[in-house]
Amino acid sequence: MASRLQINNSRRLNAARTKTADENNLSQQLRSKQNAGGMPLRTAKSSNSLSVNSKRPAFGDLSNQGRRPQPSSNNTAKPTSNKRASSFSEVSNVPQTKLRIVQPSSKLHVYNEDDQMTEDEDGVDDGPPDIDLTDEEDEVNSAADDKKIVTPPESIGDIDEESDVMEQDELDEDDWVMKHVELPQLVEQVERVQSNFKEELDMWDTTMVAEYAPEIFSYMCQQEVETMANPHYMDFQSEIEWSMRSTLIDWLLQVHLRYHMLPETLWIAINIIDRFLSVRVVSLVKLQLVGVTAMFIAAKYEEILAPSVDEFVYMTENGYTREEILKGERIILQTLNFSISAYSSPYTWVRRISKADDYDIQTRTLSKFIMEVALLDHRFIRARPSLIAAVGMYVSRMMLGGDWNDDFVYYSGFAEEQLQKPTEYILEILREPRFDSQFCYKKYSNKKFLKASIFARDWALKSS
Missing domain, CATH: 1.10.472.10 (Cyclin-like)
Incomplete structure (x- = not known):
């Protein structure tokens, strides 16, 4: 038994020695070829040289979706590629009025002490x-003295007295929110509906935290005013x-x-x-x-x-x-x-308002498009996120033939009369001649978004 074990160990040792000798001979042959001018050995650096030196097209070409940029050693701008992908599914429809990459000809040499961190x-x-x-x-201050506007505070987080803000709103002739939305009689109408409405709480869905929802959204309404x-x-x-x-x-x-x-x-x-x-x-x-x-x-x-x-x-x-x-x-x-x-985006309120129509997918998708249309218009800067969400849902319901009943008034906090003026702004944008060239329109013309932009624009043009 002992002799058999010694024989097996001897065989393993001889095999290991033979393998080592073969590897040494192969290594010597490769080195001799390299010294003689043959193909060099492929090191880790040479094997990765292709990925390091490869260049991507510029951002103007959105057809190279999913790739990652490689770090560049120089700071020179990359040339803009004129290549375009063939379909929207490749995220390639770049609008004609895209932002021009501005290369500063000279750096700004002014440095303010206030900007030091x-x-x-x-x-x-x-x-x-x-x-x-x-x-x-x-x-x-120097730019605002001659234009009769309230000088903005140095920090958004530190808002002055509420009375000063109200005085500015009352003197603002372009404030459509104060003229058409925040009317006392309409606010009272919404409060009556909310006080008489009986909400059906879904206690089984713990993710909706129905018992805490009123307090949560009440706090969010206070926060959205501070982030305007x-x-x-x-x-x-x-x-x-x-x-x-x-x-x-x-x-x-x-x-x-x-x-x-x-x-x-x-x-x-x-x-x-x-x-x-x-x-x-x-x-x-x-x-x-x-x-x-x-x-x-x-x-x-x-x-x-x-x-x-x-x-x-x-x-x-x-x-x-x-x-x-x-x-x-x-x-x-x-x-x-x-x-x-x-800050809370309008999507937070859309999720709450959607409870009124049992989370209809067509209404929600169309409302997302309407809200992004409002994002492009500076007139909606004065609108709170909750108001933008209500406008998106109201316009969607109107285009799909639905009504704005007490359920929507309760969950949105806005009556139908309060949403008439912003709806006119939305339809005005959709009817613009070159609106279909903007990326927002092309984005929602995809089947993924149920071609919401095509439907909304056709509806707006037919209703004009």
């Missing part, structure tokens, strides 16, 4: 002075206009869909942009930086796997550097006093 005291570098978001007209932007902030902006805001949002819609982000991420980003522009003067070459930085901040709040800062640099075709976006993030958050999570 508090981290400077701790030795944290804020970045070079020439990447400041604002220009030399940072003081809003100044509807007149374009009056003291020196270089940008409302049309540029629409172009920026149209581009952000492409970015949002391209990276498959949550709907709330888009709404938070637009709210950050409007609130920041309400208190800071931004030059034209920095407008896209504000937009991409706002999307970067919003993605951190909502997304599970948020795009990295390098991917946001790639979105702008290297129009802005990594350091510019990171410093812009610090400036925006400090300006808004880090008040981001207080």
Whole structure:
């Protein structure tokens, strides 16, 4: 028995020695070929050289969906590709009026002391002075003196006395919310309906927390007032206009869909942009930086796997550097006093209003399109998210032949008469001649969204 074990061990040892000798001979042969000028050995560096050196088309070509950008060593802008995909299913319909990537010819050399972050005291570098978001007209007071508007506060989170805000609203001739929505008789009508309505609570569905819903939405109604932007902030902006805001949002819609982000991420980003522009003067070459930085901040709040800062640099075709976006993030958050999570998108109220029609899929899909249409119009900046959600559901019900009964009044908090004026604005936008060239229309013309944009536009044109 012992001799048999010794024989087996001897065989294993000889086999191992033979294998080692063969490997050594193979290695020597390969090295000799390499020294003689033959094919070099494929190291880890050479095997990955293809993936490192490969380049992607520019962001203008949305047909390369799903790929990740590779980090680039230089900061030169990538040429815009003229290639277009063939179908909307490839997320390729880029609107004709897309945001032009503005390459600053010269950096801004003005650096305001107010823009220095508090981290400077701790030795944290804020970045070079020439990447400041604002220009030399940072003081809003000087721009607002001659235009009879209320000077925006230095921080959105610190709102002045409520009486001052009410005085501004009463003197505002363009405030359609105060004229057509917040009328005392209509508010009383809604309160009567809500007091007499008996809600059927679904106690078996614990995810709806029906017993806490009234308190939750009451608190959210208070928060949405505190996160409102100044509807007149374009009056003291020196270089940008409302049309540029629409172009920026149209581009952000492409970015949002391209990276498959949550709907709330888009709404938070637009709210950050409007609130920041309400208190800071931004030059034209920095407008896209504000937009991409706002999307970067919003993605951190909502997304599970948020795009990295390098991917946001790639979105702008290297129009802005990594350091510019990171410093812009610090400036925006400090300006808004880090008040981001207080904002609730209209999707929160849509989920509650949808309980009135048992969560009809057609109504909800069409309402999402209507709400994004309102997102493009600056007149809806003065509308609260709950009002935008109610408008979206009301227009959807009207297009689908439904009514606005007491159930919708109870869950939305708005009567039918309060939604007439914003409905006129929505239909006005849908009837515009070039509306079908915008990305919002092309996005919802996909079968995934039940071709809601095609149906809504046809309905608006026929009803005109």
